[in-house]
Amino acid sequence: MPYMMAGYPDRESGLAVAAAYVDSGADLIELGVPFSDPLADGPTIHDAATKALDGGATLGTTLEVCRSVAEQIPVVLMVYSNMVLAHGGASGFARLARAAGAAGAIVPDLPLGEAEDVREAFTAAGLAMVPLVAPTTSPERRAQICSVAHGFIYVVSTVGTTGERAEVPASLAGLVAATKADATTPVAVGFGIGTAEQAAEVGRIADGVIVGSRLVRAAGEAGSPQGAADAVAGFLSDARVALAG
Amino acid sequence: MMSANEGEQSTRAAVQERFGPYGGRYVPETLIAALDELTAAWVEAREDPEFVARLDLLRKDFIGRPTPLYLVQRLSERVGSKVYLKREDLAHTGAHKINNAVGQALLAQRMGKPRVIAETGAGQHGVATATACALLGLECVVYMGTEDIRRQAPNVERMRLLGAEVAPVEAGARTLKEAVSAAIRDWVANVETTHYVIGSAVGPAPYPALVRDLQRVIGEEAREQALAVEGALPGRVIACVGGGSNAIGIFSPFVADPDVALIGVEAAGEGMDTLRHGASLGAGSTGVLHGSLSAVLADEEGQILEAHSVSAGLDYPGVGPEHAYLRDTGRASYVAITDRQALAAFGELARLEGIIPALESSHAIAWILENPGADGFDVLCLSGRGDKDMAEVVSKGAGG
Numbered sequence: 001m002p003y004m005m006a007g008y009p010d011r012e013s014g015l016a017v018a019a020a021y022v023d024s025g026a027d028l029i030e031l032g033v034p035f036s037d038p039l040a041d042g043p044t045i046h047d048a049a050t051k052a053l054d055g056g057a058t059l060g061t062t063l064e065v066c067r068s069v070a071e072q073i074p075v076v077l078m079v080y081s082n083m084v085l086a087h088g089g090a091s092g093f094a095r096l097a098r099a100a101g102a103a104g105a106i107v108p109d110l111p112l113g114e115a116e117d118v119r120e121a122f123t124a125a126g127l128a129m130v131p132l133v134a135p136t137t138s139p140e141r142r143a144q145i146c147s148v149a150h151g152f153i154y155v156v157s158t159v160g161t162t163g164e165r166a167e168v169p170a171s172l173a174g175l176v177a178a179t180k181a182d183a184t185t186p187v188a189v190g191f192g193i194g195t196a197e198q199a200a201e202v203g204r205i206a207d208g209v210i211v212g213s214r215l216v217r218a219a220g221e222a223g224s225p226q227g228a229a230d231a232v233a234g235f236l237s238d239a240r241v242a243l244a245g
Numbered sequence: 246m247m248s249a250n251e252g253e254q255s256t257r258a259a260v261q262e263r264f265g266p267y268g269g270r271y272v273p274e275t276l277i278a279a280l281d282e283l284t285a286a287w288v289e290a291r292e293d294p295e296f297v298a299r300l301d302l303l304r305k306d307f308i309g310r311p312t313p314l315y316l317v318q319r320l321s322e323r324v325g326s327k328v329y330l331k332r333e334d335l336a337h338t339g340a341h342k343i344n345n346a347v348g349q350a351l352l353a354q355r356m357g358k359p360r361v362i363a364e365t366g367a368g369q370h371g372v373a374t375a376t377a378c379a380l381l382g383l384e385c386v387v388y389m390g391t392e393d394i395r396r397q398a399p400n401v402e403r404m405r406l407l408g409a410e411v412a413p414v415e416a417g418a419r420t421l422k423e424a425v426s427a428a429i430r431d432w433v434a435n436v437e438t439t440h441y442v443i444g445s446a447v448g449p450a451p452y453p454a455l456v457r458d459l460q461r462v463i464g465e466e467a468r469e470q471a472l473a474v475e476g477a478l479p480g481r482v483i484a485c486v487g488g489g490s491n492a493i494g495i496f497s498p499f500v501a502d503p504d505v506a507l508i509g510v511e512a513a514g515e516g517m518d519t520l521r522h523g524a525s526l527g528a529g530s531t532g533v534l535h536g537s538l539s540a541v542l543a544d545e546e547g548q549i550l551e552a553h554s555v556s557a558g559l560d561y562p563g564v565g566p567e568h569a570y571l572r573d574t575g576r577a578s579y580v581a582i583t584d585r586q587a588l589a590a591f592g593e594l595a596r597l598e599g600i601i602p603a604l605e606s607s608h609a610i611a612w613i614l615e616n617p618g619a620d621g622f623d624v625l626c627l628s629g630r631g632d633k634d635m636a637e638v639v640s641k642g643a644g645g
Contacts, residue, residue, distance in 0.1 A: 036417075037422070082543065111273070132274045138278060159435075159436060
């Protein structure tokens with residue numbers, strides 16, 4: 001389940017990366033909506049958002065990427081609260097997202113307790129609201145989050161923002177097992193997974209593995225839309241081999 | 246016996262999370278447990294006589310409270326009505342920020358968190374937090390935009406002298422907004438060992454209420470002092486508003502007095518007809534920034550805009566959620582003053598009264614210079630002293 005930032009490093013590269021994800025046999029695309037102040041993201045994705053915005057990216061840029069691949073693969077938008085508010089609120093935003101073919105949305109700054117109205121509006125529009133579970137989430141709260149999840153549950157592997165880490169925390173297996181026990185949807189893991197080997201390690205315990213910053217970095221360093229597509233396809237192919245092995 | 250969940254709900258209900266529609270906790274899931282822990286710690290601490298006594302003693306002997314309510318004769322003559330200054334510039338470290346920093350550092354100690362982080366714009370909150378951490382033996386890291394490090398060099402040196410690490414922030418406009426974001430990211434990564442001492446009445450619940458409660462001492466003293474010296478309440482209470490902590494601190498005890506007008510002064514920067522200002526309440530829209538729903542400066546796409554003000558402390562595109570509520574209900578009014586007006590008022594107060602005000606507070610001074618009171622007397626919160634601003638004012642060729 002690869003992540004990408006729309007409009008990064010430019011509009012064409014974003015479209016090329018999404019197409020490469022489809023061709024590489026990804027199960028789902030997590031599509032980042034560029035936002036000026038992404039609190040849950042580390043430096044790599046924050047910088048990518050800043051560059052995308054400097055390059056003129058709008059919500060329209062994201063929805064264009066979504067539209068280009070949504071018939072071939074489920075697309076889940078990663079979008080911050082203020083972007084939802086600014087585009088017609090939860091109902092208005094959900095209509096825009098559904099019209100572009102999005103299957104779901106993750107709102108990383110809308111935790112249980114704040115998310116209820118938005119989830120209701122998303123659900124009514126047919127947009128699944130994917131919640132997050134963190135290592136610091138209490139067992140009672142985790143059960144509540146799982147009981148209202150749509151689509152899948154996003155387990156945050158580690159305490160911190162998005163970004164590559166040297167290793168997968170030892171406590172992750174326990175957290176995934178506990179979440180699976182509460183969940184009626186698939187359980188995917190993200191944050192900090194930066195190598196094919198780490199992806200394989202997490203793939204053995206979770207239903208899905210999200211790779212973000214590593215792929216964003218590859219797309220950014222490539223220098224051309226084709227280069228970006230080749231770079232991310234190379235990583236996904238390595239990950240696939242590692243997962244099979 | 247309550248269930249754990251009911252216990253948590255009732256604890257949370259004891260600290261105000263919403264101000265009308267504003268406030269809330271718009272943060273990554275990772276932080277929720279820490280916000281619950283902080284809420285519970287504050288509810289417990291404020292009822293604990295030992296904690297309250299310790300805070301009171303530090304307010305008196307370390308901060309130097311109560312600060313005076315001082316009648317400024319020559320300024321009053323210039324304005325044409327009677328003006329008292331609430332002298333937060335005389336508090337230890339030179340601004341009201343110490344009221345909050347000492348309270349929160351005590352809370353950090355109580356929660357057993359050995360590491361404290363903070364953000365700073367003008368440097369006053371950074372200095373206050375570094376000071377409180379030195380007092381209590383806590384590790385301290387202060388995030389500060391590199392543009393603010395340039396504008397506020399003396400405060401950077403002070404923080405380092407006090408044993409704090411100043412972490413430069415290069416993102417965006419390299420000012421307060423990015424410093425808050427960097428501090429929140431640090432907190433997400435180190436939440437188990439770290440307490441985030443947020444510097445204004447902004448951020449996710451419980452911060453806006455917690456910071457207000459700790460700054461409320463300004464207004465409680467001012468109200469009591471006004472009654473003692475004038476035998477009446479002021480006609481107007483005036484304070485500058487960036488994030489809005491000195492304003493909410495002095496406003497709070499007067500909110501239930503319907504005849505006291507509450508006036509917040511925002512930064513109009515280079516003018517309200519430009520995009521270069523910091524007036525979130527005057528010209529912003531409803532949005533989410535740094536964990537709460539409030540008035541923010543954002544474009545039509547929902548991207549947060551850079552604020553601008555000559556004063557680093559007002560250079561912020563958001564504002565505390567309670568101010569947005571007081572604006573909507575009409576209980577407080579919010580006005581704006583330009584850089585140029587604030588710089589002129591900076592020099593005016595210095596020459597008339599021998600008091601060099603912070604550029605932030607100079608906005609409130611500038612407003613009252615043009616808006617004399619109709620009857621009675623006014624109280625203006627002089628939130629900090631202006632020594633830190635000397636280099637900036639001299640470089641603008643103003644104030645003298």
